[in-house]
Amino acid sequence: MASDKSNDAPKEAIFRLFGDNPTSGLGFLDFPEKPLPPPPPCLEVLLSELQVSADAKCSMEPVDVAGLTLLKGRVSTEEVFALSNSDLVPGKYEGGLKLWEGSLDLIAALNSEMGNGRLSFTGKRVLELGCGHGLPGIFACLKAAAAVHFQDFNAEVLRCLTIPNVTANMEENPQYLSGEVKEGRISTETRFFSGDWGEVHSILDQGTGYDVILMAETVYSIPALPNLYKLIKKCLSSPHGIVYMAAKKYYFGVGGGSRRFLSLVEKDGLLSSSLVAEVADGSSNVREVWKLHLK
Numbered sequence: 001m002a003s004d005k006s007n008d009a010p011k012e013a014i015f016r017l018f019g020d021n022p023t024s025g026l027g028f029l030d031f032p033e034k035p036l037p038p039p040p041p042c043l044e045v046l047l048s049e050l051q052v053s054a055d056a057k058c059s060m061e062p063v064d065v066a067g068l069t070l071l072k073g074r075v076s077t078e079e080v081f082a083l084s085n086s087d088l089v090p091g092k093y094e095g096g097l098k099l100w101e102g103s104l105d106l107i108a109a110l111n112s113e114m115g116n117g118r119l120s121f122t123g124k125r126v127l128e129l130g131c132g133h134g135l136p137g138i139f140a141c142l143k144a145a146a147a148v149h150f151q152d153f154n155a156e157v158l159r160c161l162t163i164p165n166v167t168a169n170m171e172e173n174p175q176y177l178s179g180e181v182k183e184g185r186i187s188t189e190t191r192f193f194s195g196d197w198g199e200v201h202s203i204l205d206q207g208t209g210y211d212v213i214l215m216a217e218t219v220y221s222i223p224a225l226p227n228l229y230k231l232i233k234k235c236l237s238s239p240h241g242i243v244y245m246a247a248k249k250y251y252f253g254v255g256g257g258s259r260r261f262l263s264l265v266e267k268d269g270l271l272s273s274s275l276v277a278e279v280a281d282g283s284s285n286v287r288e289v290w291k292l293h294l295k
Contacts, residue, residue, distance in 0.1 A: 042195030066111035096132040096157035102216035102246035109289035121145040124211040130218040134162040147189040155194035198227040209237030216246040219261040243292040
């Protein structure tokens with residue numbers, strides 16, 4: 001793992017895999033002491049079955065990132081989940097209707113990696129975990145990936161936001177719907193899967209594995225990190241699969257963060273990690289993009 005060269009000594013307590021009191025009551029993201037409800041069932045959301053409720057209207061707005069203008073939907077959390085002003089309700093809603101900063105950081109980093117010749121999506125199988133709006137996965141579609149599969153905890157997020165986002169962006173950019181590969185021209189296959197990270201592998205079309213796994217703002221919850229890491233290891237293609245992860249260095253109130261997750265990766269010893277980008281613009285906690293690959 002790339003070393004952290006900062007001189008901020010107190011951070012050692014943050015980067016330990018298991019602290020003494022990870023949920024310290026510092027913010028609205030604290031997990032309740034009572035057991036979480038069982039996760040929703042794992043299922044594939046099929047386009048042929050898609051019926052967006054008239055009560056959950058998705059309005060499209062442009063967002064500029066990495067030289068592209070993408071479309072992002074805006075959907076009311078109250079209309080979809082009967083929740084008002086809530087970014088997260090553990091076990092019920094995991095924040096998928098909000099566009100988090102890490103998604104845009106990830107796209108910018110992917111674009112830079114492509115520009116430097118370190119990444120190509122052409123003909124690749126891609127999985128976006130915790131997709132929400134799905135903008136990084138949509139970016140992969142626009143860069144000629146063979147298949148992009150989107151996963152989110154909530155099927156409602158996929159139905160009401162992710163799929164409309166994918167559809168709108170593909171219609172807006174039809175020139176990117178297929179890409180040049182050696183065998184000819186291919187069209188990007190898109191599929192959508194919902195469920196908890198501990199179980200969703202049972203329905204994912206892993207095949208020979210995914211060449212690229214994308215995830216943004218997925219490592220905030222300490223209890224979820226082991227299942228997330230196990231899922232990555234099950235889904236990543238060998239030997240050349242890569243993972244791009246965008247996250248805040250530390251999530252106040254729950255104790256998770258990029259370094260917490262990387263401590264788990266380092267302890268396991270299967271994957272190597274390197275820092276791709278750091279964003280410290282003063283608008284939020286320090287944000288990072290990391291690349292992981294098999295040793």
